[in-house]
Amino acid sequence: MTRLLLVEDEVVIRSELCRFLSRHGYEVAEAGSAEEALERADLAGVQLIVADMRLPGAPGTCLIERAGGVPVLIMTSYATVRGAVDAMKRGAVDYISKPFEFDELLATIERLIAGAQPPAPGKSRPPREDPFGLIGDSSAMEAVRQRIRRIASSDATVLVLGASGTGKELVARALHEHGHRAARPMVTLNCAAIPESLIESELFGHERGAFTGATSAYAGLFKAADGGTLFLDEIGELPLNAQARLLRVLQTGDVRPVGSSRTQHVDVRLVAATHRDLAAEVKEGKFRGDLYFRLRVLEVRLPSLREREDDVLALAHAFIERACTKAGRPPLDLSEEAISVLRSHAFPGNVRELENAVERAVVLSDGGDIGPEHLGLDTAEDGGERASAAPSAEASLSLNDYFRKFVLENQDKLTEAELARRLGMSRKALWERRQRMNLPRKK
Numbered sequence: 001m002t003r004l005l006l007v008e009d010e011v012v013i014r015s016e017l018c019r020f021l022s023r024h025g026y027e028v029a030e031a032g033s034a035e036e037a038l039e040r041a042d043l044a045g046v047q048l049i050v051a052d053m054r055l056p057g058a059p060g061t062c063l064i065e066r067a068g069g070v071p072v073l074i075m076t077s078y079a080t081v082r083g084a085v086d087a088m089k090r091g092a093v094d095y096i097s098k099p100f101e102f103d104e105l106l107a108t109i110e111r112l113i114a115g116a117q118p119p120a121p122g123k124s125r126p127p128r129e130d131p132f133g134l135i136g137d138s139s140a141m142e143a144v145r146q147r148i149r150r151i152a153s154s155d156a157t158v159l160v161l162g163a164s165g166t167g168k169e170l171v172a173r174a175l176h177e178h179g180h181r182a183a184r185p186m187v188t189l190n191c192a193a194i195p196e197s198l199i200e201s202e203l204f205g206h207e208r209g210a211f212t213g214a215t216s217a218y219a220g221l222f223k224a225a226d227g228g229t230l231f232l233d234e235i236g237e238l239p240l241n242a243q244a245r246l247l248r249v250l251q252t253g254d255v256r257p258v259g260s261s262r263t264q265h266v267d268v269r270l271v272a273a274t275h276r277d278l279a280a281e282v283k284e285g286k287f288r289g290d291l292y293f294r295l296r297v298l299e300v301r302l303p304s305l306r307e308r309e310d311d312v313l314a315l316a317h318a319f320i321e322r323a324c325t326k327a328g329r330p331p332l333d334l335s336e337e338a339i340s341v342l343r344s345h346a347f348p349g350n351v352r353e354l355e356n357a358v359e360r361a362v363v364l365s366d367g368g369d370i371g372p373e374h375l376g377l378d379t380a381e382d383g384g385e386r387a388s389a390a391p392s393a394e395a396s397l398s399l400n401d402y403f404r405k406f407v408l409e410n411q412d413k414l415t416e417a418e419l420a421r422r423l424g425m426s427r428k429a430l431w432e433r434r435q436r437m438n439l440p441r442k443k
């Protein structure tokens with residue numbers, strides 16, 4: 001049954017419309033304001049939002065940007081038709097002027113729903129990218145979007161959790177860009193990619209002469225992010241000393257640069273991310289419990305790609321389109337065999353692995369459909385953690401053995417970025433695994 005969301009503050013009109021649309025076979029959710037629509041109404045599965053332009057609080061048109069890409073039909077009075085035209089420019093799918101006949105509204109809705117039907121499964125389907133840059137219509141992804149919408153405007157600290165390559169950084173950016181700090185800077189530090197000895201001065205700044213090499217004073221990233229957002233990626237790698245200092249900043253809002261006795265107040269929203277199980281790290285004494293509780297005021301959990309299988313093809317199509325546009329090539333499609341490989345592959349490297357495989361396929365394909373040979377993914381439903389670049393002869397090696405062998409054999413001829421890409425992991429994950437396996441990068 002087609003699901004609509006009706007946003008109208010006049011209760012009588014709303015209930016009349018609701019009854020009328022239900023009689024014509026629609027499932028109708030209702031809200032009295034745009035805020036209520038975003039907070040209370042379940043947007044998952046909504047195919048069209050029908051919203052009054054004038055509402056108490058934010059206007060109906062704000063849903064165009066904030067409803068995660070769900071098409072919006074604006075109802076407007078004659079006096080605000082100009083506004084409706086502007087709404088069309090902002091991306092509303094259509095508008096209807098009040099007063100209107102109910103049948104006229106019904107015809108408009110039917111036309112819009114018919115136009116929005118996805119084409120037959122399998123072949124190219126225009127990917128739906130929402131204002132957050134997140135692709136995927138699965139209910140798990142919808143839940144993530146709802147969560148972002150709900151918490152973006154708050155100032156509370158957010159902990160983004162999820163395996164490598166699930167989109168944690170994208171979510172951090174979406175939180176910043178859709179909050180009230182969007183016009184201020186978002187500053188990112190990858191805690192795994194900076195030597196332990198430098199993390200504190202990088203974050204909190206230092207005085208001139210605070211340590212050997214500190215030839216001038218440095219304000220630090222907290223100060224750089226003042227008024228905006230500081231994104232600490234791989235927070236699980238933060239050394240215990242820096243954890244204690246970070247906790248103090250979060251408690252007081254005051255930063256004291258290394259080697260200084262003076263503090264400075266900063267107004268920073270902190271978003272942190274990790275692929276680690278921080279609760280377990282707390283139990284093992286590797287992460288401070290008090291900091292953990294301070295960080296997870298709000299949490300966003302990202303599902304692995306396998307937990308949202310329905311999104312694999314939408315993502316693949318979107319990445320193909322992007323890669324073709326980037327390469328200035330006409331759009332390519334996936335062969336039936338490639339689709340079935342994508343459906344059965346385990347994707348231990350999550351969306352990043354899929355993105356890399358598709359980019360490689362676009363480069364390798366000769367212009368016909370993309371086949372399994374271009375994707376270079378294994379077809380076995382092994383569910384294991386095997387890197388996508390692993391050739392079949394190496395199938396019996398453990399992932400760690402494979403990683404060691406691949407890195408040792410290729411590090412002299414490939415850049416770190418290329419090594420990471422071939423292994424289907426981020427540079428950061430490569431760096432981290434190198435540390436863990438005592439395979440430091442050659443100087």
Ligand SMILES: Nc1ncnc2c1ncn2[C@@H]1O[C@H](COP(=O)(O)OP(=O)(O)OP(=O)(O)O)[C@@H](O)[C@H]1O
Pocket residue numbers: 133134135136162163164165166167168169170171275351352355426428429
């Ligand atoms: N839902 C999504 N829609 C579109 N692109 C996505 C999505 N999720 C992830 N990506 C893409 O996948 C790649 C990896 O995402 P991102 O860097 O945000 O992951 P991550 O969880 O921070 O990974 P890591 O922990 O390894 O850094 C990026 O290129 C990102 O744009």
